[in-house]
Amino acid sequence: MAISSTVSADGAQVTIYIQGRFDFSSHQEFRNAYEKLNKTPSRFRVDLQGTSYLDSSALGMLLLLRDHAGGERADIEIVNCSQDVKKILLISNFEQLFSIQ
Amino acid sequence: MSVTQHLSYDVLNSLQEIMEDDFGFLIETFIQDSQDRLEKLHRLIGSDDFDSVRRAAHSFKGSCSNLGALRLVSLCAVLERKALVKDIANLGIDLAEIEEEFLIVHQKMLDFIA
Amino acid sequence: MNDSRSLKILVADDTDADRLILETIVRKEGHQVFSAKNGLEAVAIFQQEHPDIVLLDALMPEMDGFDAARQIKHLAGDEIVPIIFLTSLQDTESLVRCLDAGGDDFLSKPYNRVILKAKIKSFNRMRGLHNTMITQRDQLAQHHQRLLQEQTVAKQVFDNVAHSGCLNASNVRYFLSSLAVFNGDVVVAAIRPNGNMMVLLGDFTGHGLPAAIGAMPLASTFYGMVHKGFSMSDVLREINKKLKAILPIGLFCCATMIDFNFRRKRLKVWNGGLPAGMIYRQADGSITPMRSTHLPLGVLPEKNFKDDAQFYDVEEGDRIFMWSDGIHEARNLDGDMFGEERLLEVFAKGSEPVNVFDDILASVKNFIGSGEQDDDLSMIEIRMDAPENLVHPNHYFIHRQQLSPVEWEMRFEVKPTSFKSFDPLPFLLNVLTEEPDLRGFSGSLYTILAELYSNALEHGVLNLSGNLKKSPEGFAEYYTQREKLLSKITDGFVHIYVAYSSNIEGGSLTLRVEDSGSGFDYNARQGKILSTTGYSGRGIGIVEKLCKTVRYYGSGNKVEAVFAWINDD
Numbered sequence: 001m002a003i004s005s006t007v008s009a010d011g012a013q014v015t016i017y018i019q020g021r022f023d024f025s026s027h028q029e030f031r032n033a034y035e036k037l038n039k040t041p042s043r044f045r046v047d048l049q050g051t052s053y054l055d056s057s058a059l060g061m062l063l064l065l066r067d068h069a070g071g072e073r074a075d076i077e078i079v080n081c082s083q084d085v086k087k088i089l090l091i092s093n094f095e096q097l098f099s100i101q
Numbered sequence: 102m103s104v105t106q107h108l109s110y111d112v113l114n115s116l117q118e119i120m121e122d123d124f125g126f127l128i129e130t131f132i133q134d135s136q137d138r139l140e141k142l143h144r145l146i147g148s149d150d151f152d153s154v155r156r157a158a159h160s161f162k163g164s165c166s167n168l169g170a171l172r173l174v175s176l177c178a179v180l181e182r183k184a185l186v187k188d189i190a191n192l193g194i195d196l197a198e199i200e201e202e203f204l205i206v207h208q209k210m211l212d213f214i215a
Numbered sequence: 216m217n218d219s220r221s222l223k224i225l226v227a228d229d230t231d232a233d234r235l236i237l238e239t240i241v242r243k244e245g246h247q248v249f250s251a252k253n254g255l256e257a258v259a260i261f262q263q264e265h266p267d268i269v270l271l272d273a274l275m276p277e278m279d280g281f282d283a284a285r286q287i288k289h290l291a292g293d294e295i296v297p298i299i300f301l302t303s304l305q306d307t308e309s310l311v312r313c314l315d316a317g318g319d320d321f322l323s324k325p326y327n328r329v330i331l332k333a334k335i336k337s338f339n340r341m342r343g344l345h346n347t348m349i350t351q352r353d354q355l356a357q358h359h360q361r362l363l364q365e366q367t368v369a370k371q372v373f374d375n376v377a378h379s380g381c382l383n384a385s386n387v388r389y390f391l392s393s394l395a396v397f398n399g400d401v402v403v404a405a406i407r408p409n410g411n412m413m414v415l416l417g418d419f420t421g422h423g424l425p426a427a428i429g430a431m432p433l434a435s436t437f438y439g440m441v442h443k444g445f446s447m448s449d450v451l452r453e454i455n456k457k458l459k460a461i462l463p464i465g466l467f468c469c470a471t472m473i474d475f476n477f478r479r480k481r482l483k484v485w486n487g488g489l490p491a492g493m494i495y496r497q498a499d500g501s502i503t504p505m506r507s508t509h510l511p512l513g514v515l516p517e518k519n520f521k522d523d524a525q526f527y528d529v530e531e532g533d534r535i536f537m538w539s540d541g542i543h544e545a546r547n548l549d550g551d552m553f554g555e556e557r558l559l560e561v562f563a564k565g566s567e568p569v570n571v572f573d574d575i576l577a578s579v580k581n582f583i584g585s586g587e588q589d590d591d592l593s594m595i596e597i598r599m600d601a602p603e604n605l606v607h608p609n610h611y612f613i614h615r616q617q618l619s620p621v622e623w624e625m626r627f628e629v630k631p632t633s634f635k636s637f638d639p640l641p642f643l644l645n646v647l648t649e650e651p652d653l654r655g656f657s658g659s660l661y662t663i664l665a666e667l668y669s670n671a672l673e674h675g676v677l678n679l680s681g682n683l684k685k686s687p688e689g690f691a692e693y694y695t696q697r698e699k700l701l702s703k704i705t706d707g708f709v710h711i712y713v714a715y716s717s718n719i720e721g722g723s724l725t726l727r728v729e730d731s732g733s734g735f736d737y738n739a740r741q742g743k744i745l746s747t748t749g750y751s752g753r754g755i756g757i758v759e760k761l762c763k764t765v766r767y768y769g770s771g772n773k774v775e776a777v778f779a780w781i782n783d784d
Contacts, residue, residue: 023665027690028691031687031691053658053661053665055662055669056751056753056757057669059753060684060751067687082517084657084659085658088662091760092756101518116236119243119328120235120236120239127236130231131231133231134230134231156274159274159304160274162303163324164230164232166303166324167232
């Protein structure tokens with residue numbers, strides 16, 4: 001899987017793109033994308049357009065992100081989900097924790 | 102109306118400019134050609150082939166006009182008109198007048214070249 | 216630029232002096248001169264030298280200027296050769312005669328150099344324009360010819376691709392516009408492995424080759440996927456995705472797709488943008504419309520695409536009609552459109568069901584009258600029939616195979632030497648998706664396999680505890696340890712057993728994974744709901760939701776998950 005990210009001009013939003021399988025193999029890179037920033041963003045987007053598949057370790061990684069972003073108060077959107085990916089998120093009731101599109 | 106001017110020197114001068122060294126040859130050619138045409142007209146005048154007379158007169162008129170022989174042009178035109186309406190009266194006299202005029206023009210041309 | 220070009224000019228005058236003057240003038244203007252004393256010579260020289268401009272004395276012996284002009288014009292053919300008559304004729308009749316003979320202009324005696332120069336220049340310019348026009352005309356003709364050839368080829372390719380499949384089945388009748396390649400109508404039909412027939416009627420916006428170009432990927436996607444057993448939603452979704460990618464904004468494909476289940480006597484219908492198709496019921500002659508409920512193909516991006524369909528139950532003998540908008544939009548001489556009402560009238564007439572198809576065509580034809588072309592429409596009729604009555608001359612699927620069940624088993628072992636470097640999951644998934652029935656479930660199957668395998672490998676063989684994952688640092692530590700342990704492992708195993716069983720109604724896939732670890736107390740986790748807290752532990756919860764049953768046995772080092780499905784299309 002390949003992780004890339006972009007930060008908005010004012011540093012308030014970071015968008016993380018996952019390409020390929022979203023699993024534990026790049027958990028360090030995923031963490032770096034939201035931890036190693038000059039300014040802590042207030043909004044987070046995870047773009048799964050290129051994500052073919054997501055496993056339970058990925059769900060764990062998303063939760064790690066959520067805790068880092070403030071837990072209950074976190075503003076995280078998970079966008080551009082394919083059918084299969086969305087199914088896993090919904091089975092796991094993740095729509096209660098994240099805004100899923 | 103009759104035209105009295107035998108030769109237009111304007112025309113001759115223009116021709117000389119155009120022809121340059123061949124001017125003399127042009128004059129010779131004209132003279133020779135004209136003599137042939139006059140001979141032909143002579144032969145035709147006796148017959149009743151008015152159409153040929155008309156055409157011959159017309160042709161000669163044309164070449165005279167190119168060389169500036171104004172009176173000849175006018176005389177040929179008369180002959181041409183008469184032949185067109187088949188007026189046989191005095192055709193012989195008209196031709197004689199043309200031949201006479203031609204001699205004058207011939208001389209004037211030679212003078213001009215000299 | 217061409218004004219000063221040196222031209223070839225023919226001078227014909229029977230008076231030597233006149234001719235000499237003209238020759239000299241023309242030569243002095245920089246052109247090449249050819250001389251003739253009479254009409255005959257003029258024509259001969261013209262044939263030989265092909266001059267650009269001809270100066271002709273009207274009255275000449277042998278052949279006069281008029282005849283010479285006529286002959287020269289004839290010889291010139293398509294090309295423009297200006298003819299200037301040299302004459303002191305001034306009467307109208309003679310001048311008209313010159314023009315009639317093909318003369319383009321006059322030059323009177325005495326010859327005026329300036330005037331002649333101007334006329335030559337003017338005619339040369341005209342020749343230039345004319346030649347340009349002839350060249351362009353020839354180019355146009357060539358392009359047009361090429362275009363026609365390309366269109367013929369396009370039509371052949373289009374016909375091969377877009378109007379094929381099982382359209383010659385015994386219960387199918389169709390009528391396709393002969394202008395189809397130009398009006399963008401596509402009909403494709405194929406038999407699915409389970410015996411259903413899938414038919415798609417499409418109408419591309421736009422006309423001509425752009426419409427035809429959209430038809431290729433549509434048809435090849437359709438045939439490729441239907442033969443492999445993909446469902447209607449998958450096929451629609453894929454076609455929509457492809458068309459959205461290749462068609463420019465504003466171009467799309469209105470389409471109706473129907474999956475005919477002859478066993479269940481049921482239709483699954485998706486209509487995006489076409490006029491309502493009709494189900495004509497044999498029992499009472501009633502009509503059920505199948506209306507458009509979706510946007511056409513190629514409009515919506517993948518994530519917004521809606522593939523939900525309507526189901527209709529039908530009887531044997533019922534006839535299902537699909538058409539493009541050619542029927543509704545057929546116009547008569549007054550400009551009125553045929554419309555749906557007139558179509559319904561044809562059905563209401565109550566003729567024999569078998570004749571309705573022809574009645575519709577006749578009705579449209581009569582309506583159009585002597586107006587435009589009466590065959591610019593596309594329509595297809597499919598009769599619901601018992602499966603054993605259907606004859607498909609050239610489909611690849613043998614009828615008998617559908618009815619017998621399919622079963623196979625597979626055992627697979629991953630050994631220690633492979634744990635670190637070999638991921639068995641893509642391989643296993645590949646094998647599974649060779650089964651057409653399983654193709655639509657590849658996402659879920661991958662999830663199930665992945666969770667079972669990673670549990671077996673990590674908790675079983677490597678003996679890693681999920682408790683490590685209770686904090687962010689622990690999460691990272693877990694995977695670091697995983698790497699380390701994998702590189703050192705020398706014994707252990709993971710066994711995977713797969714059993715597949717299917718029949719016409721559906722099937723089940725049994726997956727058993729056994730690892731060499733010591734297991735765990737599986738009774739203790741009975742009844743746990745999928746928690747939304749905790750960074751781990753939900754893998755099995757997900758598998759339980761996707762599968763029919765999941766149970767552990769042995770010491771907890773064996774798990775069996777059964778995944779089942781029903782073929783409800």
